[in-house]
Amino acid sequence: MDSQPAFPSTGRVSATGASARKKNRFWSDILRQKYLYLMSLPFVIWLFIFNYVPIWGWTMAFQNYKPAKSFSEQKWVGFDQFKTLFHDDQFYRVLRNTLAMSGLSLVAGFIFPILFAVLLNEVKSMPFKRITQTISYLPHFVSWVVVAGIVTSMLSLDGVVNHLLTWLHISDEPIQFMAKPHWFWGIVTGSDIWKETGWNAIIYLAAITGIDKELYEAARVDGAGRFRQIWNITLPGIRSTIMVLFIMSIGHLLSIGYEKQMLLGNNLVSDYSQVLDLYALNYGIKIAHFSYGTAISMFNSVVSVILLFAANGLFKKFAKESIM
């Protein structure tokens, strides 16, 4: 929104003018920059319609909302929906699962793509590099439905993984992976790594290309080996990219969707597979308790904003990096 002046001359207006002149200047500014304003207007409207108008719906969280009634006829219940929410054991279980799975994928989602990007960058053969990169990001375009099918059949009793394990004599009996509640978080994180590593590495590869080549030459002259170069040049070079992405994904910690969990999960592992969004769907929309669903998503949004600002503040203070 903070558009730079289009014409350098507008910046030189003196601050001494009377209020009338000031007002005049305001309108003349607009007039002069009318194309800039016109160009940004659609986005302002878009943002407003899709991101601000729906917030009005939060009022539902404080009502006992009934679809057929108009706004003035709704019954207001204060914080009752939130009280029910915070008294439900299941809420804490799904919150735990959500945080655990998103935490795991947050950590894995940084370590693996960065590692992959750095290693790929060290490869000198261009064709190999290109092919590897293309192949590695293809899984990103495969839908979770298909991925879940592949994962369940690979991990099934007569699946590839079990064949391999028995062949290598690591286990005597086939293991039913999908029936083990404690392994569910790991399976989800693993599938996530397989699917997204290549895709997430693209941005780091791009950032690495932006590093000045002379730095490497200088380092080589000083006798730095490959690992030294990675540690002292490549990683610091993409540090700000990492920070920005990290802060942003902390904002998304609670909203991880529920497709993976729903598609990979089953009744045996539901204690570990149900996440906040699925809970909101089951207890909000499915049984037509819209107010309760709204309360859940409101909680979700508020916590996300707090997390985002906290992460941003901490990084600003200690790492001198921030996005706001």
Place this chain on the structure above:
Amino acid sequence: MKWNSTKSLSSLSLLTLSGALLLSGCGQNNNGDSASNSGSSASASPSGSGSASASSDAGAQMDTTPITFSFFGADASPNWNNMQDDVGKAITAKTGVTINAEYDVASGGGQSKIALMAASGQYPDIIFAKGELGKLVDAGAIIDLTDLIDKYAPHIKAMMKDNMNRLKYSNDDQSIYAIPTNGGVNNQYFDATGGFEVQLRVLKELGYPQIKTVQDYENVLKEYVAKHPTTDGQPTIPLLLNGDGWKRMITITNPGFIATGAPDDGEYYVDPTTYKAELHYKRPEEKDYFKWLNHMYNEGLLDKDTFVEKDDQYQAKIASGRVLGLISQEWEYGNAENSLKSAGKNDETYGHFPVTLNDQYQDHELQSVGVDFSGISITTACKDPVRAIQFLDWLASDEGQVLVNWGVEGKQYNIVNGQRVIPADVQNAKVNDNSNFAKTTGVGLYTTFAPHYGDGVKDSTGNYYTTNFPDQIVASYSDAEKEALKGYNATTWKDLFPSEKDLPVKEWGALYNMQVPTDGDYAVIYQKTQEIVDKSIPKVILAKPEDFDKTYDQFISDLNKAGAEKMEATYTDLVKSRVKLFTGKDVQ
């Protein structure tokens, strides 16, 4: 800096300005909408009253100008062909109506989709809402059909004459919100499609053994799998159940009451004298049933993947022909069985047996519930409810029913000596290539749209309305099926089941069709208990035999902890008021 602050101030003011404009724009839009809505409903009623006088002389003189109704069906209809099939074209030609249909996918049941409709207020014109009707009624989305049926639907009225009370929504709200279409009026069963299933090749090889109790069933599966550990090179699966989503009810938990002689009341069991409802899992005899399933699992007879696989993997296993036994309903695994038929593997399809826990119990699956099925409703979004009800009524006429059930004369059936006869090639396509047959002919795709008579009812020409009558049913059996039935001295699977004549009609209908309150605690507790069932039943069945009792008791106490007793009390009241409504009895 100074410049900058004026700058951001001006952009801010622009933002609020555009916002205000936008808000007022929205407001106007809303006004416009509501105005046009009230306009349309106002214009609908005069035209309604206008044609009311016209319709008194005949229902036949209905308006047949082309009209399109949008429709949503809560059950998947994978063969739907946008009315480009023979029956669909004939319906459009006769009534001028085109249905623009959308169906829920896979095993959706319409739950999320209909909840969203209720929240957004955007309804199709006509809806088959199944168990979700209550949400729409509470949202004020469904119109009361009482007067419309009275004025414009002579056929529906004639068909429902004794059952009008059963169409009413509840004792407190006696409006008619849905016309039952998910079953046939005065239906007689000529065939049994539930019970426990055994592959025909198993029956043949073992010389048609008696299969009456779970012990018999177990022995049969055990004996065969010992002889044939593999089928087509893959391991033979003795027993397969479907643990995915709500289908666990059909194949795992409902058989709990089926095998112990109780009727189907959804998740509940109702005491026939006191009308007290409780979750059916609490019956001690069902604990024994689940103990048997637990035993089947520990014996290695129940497939180990039962609770981890999804519906499509389950169907694929059946379609591979290596599953010896199922505990299900034919519609649940029908697509897989059809692909076995298409592949010519008729000996790997299934026969049905009324298996019970022991010989004290009697299978109640054929017990009649009377007219009480989910049905079709017209919403407030429908611009021309009169045309809609006339359309439904036309489908309920003799002409409409014959078209929907039999197809087009000269194509799907012929009249020979006053009898409707299905030619052999058509019958062949219908049995062996059902999904293609349904797609091109449309036979079987339109039954959810209109109330219809059930099997065994004859029209004025002395022919049956439906194609399910004893001769036709036998004709639809494959040779392998006929051979197996001969082995049991029976002509249809029904002959093996206790007849509905020996079982009284249920006073409270089918409780799985009863709509429950959407506000208050009931829905929340129900959802919680369902989740407990979802996760406890696998635990119970997969437990070590010595842990079974402990696990089952834990399951029941979890249910009670979640408030099951309170929920059962609410439900008992609903059942009592339903019996009052249906029978006029004074129930305390």
